[in-house]
Amino acid sequence: MKPGRDVLAFKRLFLTHAALAPATNQMSGHEPAGSAPRFSKRCTVSESFTPNERTRVVREPQRGVYDRETIYRILDEGLVCHVGFAANGQPFVIPTLYARIGDAVYFHGSAASRMLRGVSEGANICLTVTLTDGIVLARSVFNHSMNYRSVVALGKAALVDAPQEKLEALRAFTEKILPKRWDDARQPNEKELKATSILRLPLTEASAKVRVGPPEDDLADYALPVWAGVIPLRTVAGAPVRDERCDLGIPLPAYAAEYRR
Numbered sequence: 001m002k003p004g005r006d007v008l009a010f011k012r013l014f015l016t017h018a019a020l021a022p023a024t025n026q027m028s029g030h031e032p033a034g035s036a037p038r039f040s041k042r043c044t045v046s047e048s049f050t051p052n053e054r055t056r057v058v059r060e061p062q063r064g065v066y067d068r069e070t071i072y073r074i075l076d077e078g079l080v081c082h083v084g085f086a087a088n089g090q091p092f093v094i095p096t097l098y099a100r101i102g103d104a105v106y107f108h109g110s111a112a113s114r115m116l117r118g119v120s121e122g123a124n125i126c127l128t129v130t131l132t133d134g135i136v137l138a139r140s141v142f143n144h145s146m147n148y149r150s151v152v153a154l155g156k157a158a159l160v161d162a163p164q165e166k167l168e169a170l171r172a173f174t175e176k177i178l179p180k181r182w183d184d185a186r187q188p189n190e191k192e193l194k195a196t197s198i199l200r201l202p203l204t205e206a207s208a209k210v211r212v213g214p215p216e217d218d219l220a221d222y223a224l225p226v227w228a229g230v231i232p233l234r235t236v237a238g239a240p241v242r243d244e245r246c247d248l249g250i251p252l253p254a255y256a257a258e259y260r261r
């Protein structure tokens with residue numbers, strides 16, 4: 001085993017993986033490409049988050065990453081975030097869709113949901129996104145792991161009131177689900193807009209944690225006759241399935257036929 005060469009090979013794998021991400025994941029400054037937001041709440045921000053006692057990765061600190069580019073790339077590649085908050089002393093962690101616009105993450109839901117009620121009352125929240133890149137098989141059970149890229153963002157979310165910002169957030173959600181979809185589907189009507197609450201979490205306190213590479217076994221275990229390595233994981237889009245009630249005369253749009261993940 002030549003650890004130096006293997007680490008290099010895994011680093012290449014990680015970069016290739018990032019390069020395979022769809023166009024929406026590619027960074028151009030801080031904006032997601034392919035869906036250039038027409039609305040921006042951006043102000044001047046530094047290239048990196050300054051880790052503090054709340055956001056500094058403690059265990060395996062070498063895996064902590066605080067630069068915006070890495071953090072935004074992970075946020076743009078993820079489809080689902082988990083929003084953690086406490087309501088009446090009970091913690092809840094709710095999975096939901098989200099989209100990043102500039103230096104904020106937007107998420108939405110029914111105005112009647114506990115998450116929306118709890119969070120819009122100014123509660124502190126913790127938003128996480130996790131991408132799983134590989135199963136790490138070590139020689140010892142103890143050292144089994146995952147290759148991953150994850151983001152934890154802390155702060156207070158604010159309810160979005162301005163109709164234009166609300167519409168831009170909805171557009172960003174739709175375009176994140178599938179680029180070019182927004183212009184094809186019916187736009188939200190007034191009733192739908194009213195029933196949907198949108199929250200904005202400004203990205204001011206955030207960290208990423210990234211594990212890449214082979215298993216890290218105890219020195220003595222490298223001599224064991226146990227297979228060790230990584231099984232890469234990827235989210236892959238399947239072939240589109242037509243809704244039974246979709247008129248056969250309506251062609252499958254190219255953006256759906258050609259969608260890759």
Ligand SMILES: Cc1cc2nc3c(=O)[nH]c(=O)nc-3n(C[C@H](O)[C@H](O)[C@H](O)COP(=O)(O)OP(=O)(O)OC[C@H]3O[C@@H](n4cnc5c(N)ncnc54)[C@H](O)[C@@H]3O)c2cc1C
Nearest residue numbers: 054055056057058059130146148150151152206207208209
């Ligand atoms: C798929 C996956 C599997 C994991 N499996 C394990 C496991 O089996 N055992 C284990 O101990 N840990 C595991 N982790 C790591 C885990 O997420 C924490 O990093 C770990 O519990 C150590 O946290 P801490 O004590 O360093 O920091 P904490 O004191 O818990 O957190 C301090 C701050 O560090 C930052 N931070 C901590 N973890 C992350 C993260 N993952 N991503 C971004 N920012 C972070 C946050 O800003 C947080 O507020 C896993 C992570 C992922 C994504």
